[in-house]
Amino acid sequence: MLTRELAGASVRPLILSILSEGESYGYAILSRIEALSDGVLAWDDGTLYPVLHRMQNKGLLESSWRRADTGRRRKYYALTDKGRRALEREKQQWLQVDAMLAELWGLQPRLT
Amino acid sequence: MLTRELAGASVRPLILSILSEGESYGYAILSRIEALSDGVLAWDDGTLYPVLHRMQNKGLLESSWRRADTGRRRKYYALTDKGRRALEREKQQWLQVDAMLAELWGLQPRLT
DNA sequence: AACTATACCTGGAGTCTCCAGGTATAGGCG
DNA sequence: CGCCTATACCTGGAGACTCCAGGTATAGTT
Numbered sequence: 034m035l036t037r038e039l040a041g042a043s044v045r046p047l048i049l050s051i052l053s054e055g056e057s058y059g060y061a062i063l064s065r066i067e068a069l070s071d072g073v074l075a076w077d078d079g080t081l082y083p084v085l086h087r088m089q090n091k092g093l094l095e096s097s098w099r100r101a102d103t104g105r106r107r108k109y110y111a112l113t114d115k116g117r118r119a120l121e122r123e124k125q126q127w128l129q130v131d132a133m134l135a136e137l138w139g140l141q142p143r144l145t
Numbered sequence: 146m147l148t149r150e151l152a153g154a155s156v157r158p159l160i161l162s163i164l165s166e167g168e169s170y171g172y173a174i175l176s177r178i179e180a181l182s183d184g185v186l187a188w189d190d191g192t193l194y195p196v197l198h199r200m201q202n203k204g205l206l207e208s209s210w211r212r213a214d215t216g217r218r219r220k221y222y223a224l225t226d227k228g229r230r231a232l233e234r235e236k237q238q239w240l241q242v243d244a245m246l247a248e249l250w251g252l253q254p255r256l257t
Numbered sequence: 258a259a260c261t262a263t264a265c266c267t268g269g270a271g272t273c274t275c276c277a278g279g280t281a282t283a284g285g286c287g
Numbered sequence: 288c289g290c291c292t293a294t295a296c297c298t299g300g301a302g303a304c305t306c307c308a309g310g311t312a313t314a315g316t317t
Contacts, residue, residue: 042154
């Protein structure tokens with residue numbers, strides 16, 4: 034698994050990025066992350082939900098309870114405008130740090 | 146500045162990477178990071194020192210007080226073998242998360 | 258009727274950044 | 288010589304966050 038610090042740094046960008054593709058809900062976000070990482074990352078759901086709540090409190094997300102075709106109740110989350118701006122900021126910050134590490138590691142810089 | 150989470154995720158890899166180029170000391174590490182980021186990142190030194198202490202406690206670094214040519218006392222830090230292994234792990238983890246974000250953001254994957 | 262997978266939530270322990278404040282000294286300047 | 292600035296290190300407490308253990312509920316399968 035990841036160090037707690039890297040986990041902390043990546044949850045928010047990952048959630049924002051996944052939701053930028055369209056609304057989703059906790060459980061699905063979890064599986065999406067697991068799939069994206071080829072099974073390497075698997076957050077406990079008890080870690081994810083509080084993060085979603087905090088992000089909603091800060092106005093980055095909005096949520097609505099709906100019943101899926103499967104009959105189950107789900108809490109769907111979608112990005113707000115503020116959330117979209119936050120994603121842009123987080124992305125820039127990530128790329129900033131990534132560029133520094135890439136330089137230290139002798140990797141080629143990313144073309145933007 | 147960075148979000149506290151990204152700051153947390155990047156301090157350790159940055160320190161380990163900088164020290165992998167040769168020993169250094171707190172104040173110089175700070176300026177190295179500032180230079181690498183083109184002035185964007187500037188950690189408070191009160192944030193860095195406890196991190197160095199913790200890393201030494203975990204056996205990732207070793208330190209020695211020496212007097213520089215300038216006459217000042219400095220605490221030089223160097224990587225231990227354990228530190229070198231930790232760097233390798235952190236690097237893999239970073240690249241893992243980076244690959245996930247790159248995919249979500251539609252960036253080209255990094256060639257290893 | 259029992260089980261599994263889906264789907265959500267909370268509380269407390271431990272850990273970490275951040276900030277404010279503190280100590281000490283070399284070198285330059287008046 | 289006395290003052291200032293840059294260099295160089297340290298600590299304590301506040302606040303924030305992940306992690307884990309535990310809990311609730313229900314659709315579908317056996």
